Amino acid sequence: MKRRQLLKQLLQTSTGLIAASLLPGCQLLAQKVEPLFSLNLFQPDSRLPDHIITPLSEFYVQSYALPPNLTIEDWRLKFTGAVTQPLTLTFKDILAAPQQNIYLTMECIGNPAGGNLIGNAQWTGTPLLPFLEQAGVKPEAVQFILHGADSYETTLPVAEVMRPQVLLVHQMNSAPLTQAHGYPLRILIPGHFGQKQPKWLVGIEAITKSKRGFWERQGWSNTAEIPTHSLVRQVQNTRVWNRQNHVTLNQDGKTGWGSGILIAGVALDKSSPITAIQVSTNGGQTWEVAEQNSPTSPHEWTLWRYRWKPQVAGKYTLLARAVSIREQQQLEDKNYKDGSAGILQIHVTLEA
Ligand SMILES: Nc1nc2c(c(=O)[nH]1)N[C@H]1C(S)=C(S)[C@@H](COP(=O)(O)O)O[C@H]1N2
Ligand SMILES: [Mo]
16 A cells, blocks of 8 residues: 555545654554444344454555564474573474453454454464473562564563463464564463454563563553454444444434434454443433443454434434443543543434
């Protein structure tokens, strides 16, 4: 894609200019710009599904450089630094270990409210912890540096990486990882934005003095924990993100507003279940509870939909906020470099 075309597309979004220069992974070389997905939640009488998987063709890609070309034969994962027994794993070692599947939603910390840098997949891999125990992490270690073969690096506290739910994954939606998504292996660190989950993982280094990673050195959150937040995807058949967050509906026809309007989206938190998604159609004066599913994994997005029955034509401001045991989503971001936690405002015009 030509730079000008890309800028044009970015400008169609409200935060486009910020996005062009500051997004983690917003590199002209390797970014897919329009990974829209459709939720297909528009049979209101049907049950909400337990899972919606983002097809690979619509799964966003954020890479700060060109993806490295690795082969299973040559790939190695090295455990180095403050460990008693440095360890080198081959791909066979990974496959010989017990395998697990996990549903996990990946989101970029630079994803603007309601944006598309988010996708849900079922990942297959093996826990990291037994390998770390084998390598013997020394008590003086404070952090691990996770190294990608593209020289990407990020760091996390020892305790965060030594949780049993941290996985070394080699499959996405039952197929080997594609080159863009980290072939042959990446790490999943549940609860954190994408920047903490290096693709093409080749090194785990225990260090005794804290260090910041690639995006963190540029001011992005060093913890990069996922806040409680919701993303509106669709109002009737309109994908709101693609239309400057503005939807115009005529009263007539199946997708008009005469017989009600379906609003649908997703919500996510770092670790707590989403207890409610609330929708306001009057700019936040009153809120109604949306229908939602309850995923078995807290690391997978919650799906929700709301049926709105407006009585009169006019202009409306539509908001959706997520509530978890931890927090209730607020209108404004505290600091966008901690991830977008603010509520997206959608402007709806209903024509008579
Ligand atoms: N090695 C490596 N890992 C990386 C990155 C990268 O540039 N290099 N980008 C990170 C960022 S910013 C995000 S949001 C996720 C995106 O994962 P995806 O491209 O599979 O969607 O990968 C993360 N892991
Ligand atoms: Mo990212």
